Amino acid sequence: MPPTEGQPRDITPADIPRILELEPVLFGAESWNRGMYREEFSLPDRAYRGIDAxxxxxxxGGVLLAETAQVLTIGVDPDHQRRGLGSLLLADLLAIAVAAGAGEVVLEVRATDRGAQRLYERHGFVAIARRRNYYQLIGEDALVMRLTLP
Ligand SMILES: CC(C)(COP(=O)(O)OP(=O)(O)OC[C@H]1O[C@@H](n2cnc3c(N)ncnc32)[C@H](O)[C@@H]1OP(=O)(O)O)[C@@H](O)C(=O)NCCC(=O)NCCS
Incomplete structure (x- = not known):
């Protein structure tokens, strides 16, 4: 049975062409390429999830599963933003991290991206550090945010 539209599902390599359409729109010079996604999807400690409409x-979006889990990426098609999909996907990734036994989750976000930071704050993340020039291709700092899991 096909997955329910609007609900998170596992992503597969068959989704890579569509992801590569969205990457430059969402991440510009910091986009990941086909090889990076192929590599990511082959790693056993990763969970990648997506939502269809x-x-x-x-x-x-994806999460690295470990004692300290890490949200690796999260993106929503601009035509579908501000409808709760980013929040739904993040909650799904966090639930997967909890189920895998993570004690905390960290992530990096562009220091100027208040929208994404708001999303993370709404889920309990707190900024704990700043990494100067972390995004070297666009010359921007990152904020490191952390969430302690129950
Ligand atoms: C960040 C991103 C994933 C949010 O996805 P989304 O589906 O639009 O997010 P949601 O609709 O679930 O938003 C949840 C809350 O986050 C905050 N938020 C999200 N986008 C926002 C924006 N552009 N400006 C201000 N607040 C924002 C709001 O508090 C929002 O709740 P509200 O709509 O009730 O006010 C999306 O904007 C995106 O893909 N951006 C480009 C890629 C990126 O920067 N990813 C994050 C870095 S890893």
Missing amino acids: GGRLVAY
Whole structure:
């Protein structure tokens, strides 16, 4: 049975072409390429999830599963932003991290991206550090945010 539209599902290598359409729109010079996604999807300690709307992938994200889990990426098609999909996907990734036994989750976010920071704050993340020039291709700092899990 196909997954329910609007609900998170596992992402597979078959989703890579669609992800590569969205990457430059969402991440510009910091986009990941096909090789990076192929590598990511082959790693056993990763969980990648996506949400479909209208028969196509419109949101995707991934988490590294460890004692300190890490949200690796999260993106929503601009035509589908501000409808709760980013929040739904993040909650799904956090639930997977909890189920895998993580005690905390960290992530990096562009220091100027208040929208994404708001999303993370709404889920309990707190900024704990600043990494100067972390995004070297765009010359921007990162904020490191952390969430302690129950
Ligand atoms: C960040 C991102 C994933 C949010 O996805 P989304 O589906 O639009 O997020 P949601 O609709 O679930 O938003 C949840 C809350 O986050 C905050 N938020 C999200 N985007 C925001 C924005 N552009 N400006 C201000 N607040 C924002 C709001 O508090 C929002 O709640 P509200 O709509 O009730 O006010 C999306 O904007 C995106 O893909 N951005 C480009 C890629 C990126 O920067 N990813 C994050 C870095 S790893």
